[in-house]
Amino acid sequence: MSLTYLPYDPDWVASIRAGGPDAYGLPAERTVSDGAGKPCRNCLCDIPKGAEMLIMAARPFPDPQPYAETGPIFFCAGCAPYQGDDLPPVLATRKECLLKAYGTDNRIIYGTGQITPTGEIETYCEALLTDPKVAYVDARSASNNCFTLRIRRKNEPTV
Template sequence: MQCEPYDQSFVDAVRAGGPDANGQPAERAVSDGAGNPCRSCLRDIARGEAMLVLAARPFPVPQPYAETGPIFLHAESCTPWRGDGVPPVLETSPDYLVKGYGADDRIRYGTGAIVAANRIAAEVAARLARDDVAYVDLRSARNNCFLTRVRGSADIG
């Protein structure tokens, strides 16, 4: 399973003062160390570190299924997540919201579910095995905030 960090061009633009998905500059804050996952490195932002709070829409264009919501980023550059397996942002909660989307960026009904953290890889693989699912979004089960996206093969190796 290869989780994707948030689009780097968007991350760089927002860090440089550019607008978020709502056309506003990101808010600057200091992490309290709990529940502030960076959508670039896919790790929690440590207590005392500067962070950005902003609106993000992880879809190419606005449309009815293109959800916009809050995300956090390290205020300073961090190394975007690369690698197989479950990133740290998916190891801090007992469960997550999993949803499959088609190549048209529209949700595929029947793919949404709250999934136990230890079942994430298997549940993502099951959705990616469907012919009508191009990618799976993982979100907070408590606040519905976008965390990461997984595309491609159902291989969870």
């Protein structure tokens, strides 16, 4: 099975960069990266030390509901969205991440959440996505639980 790694919605990224509201209705905070583990959810690389960055609250789900987690994320002040086919740097450079499967109703499928070593991410995602009830898998920080990116079956339309 081929996987696709999706950065944050490009329309929302553009809105945030233009001063639009985050998940809490606030503009993003602008600061400078200290280079210590600040993953951009757009280019899916770490934001380099000294680069301008944005911090905002994000809810990577279409509607508020009990399983629609909201939390802090970072964007480079300006970068292009990730478009590669390989494991993105924000995952490949980490020791592990938290993976959770969700159904078409955007709710967690219980029993799927697992801290996964980097070398096992693709295998675990492929196993989860063989289940037709699984619409996508979210990768999150293993230490802070922040949303990192969404993983889907390659060439499958979004729900």
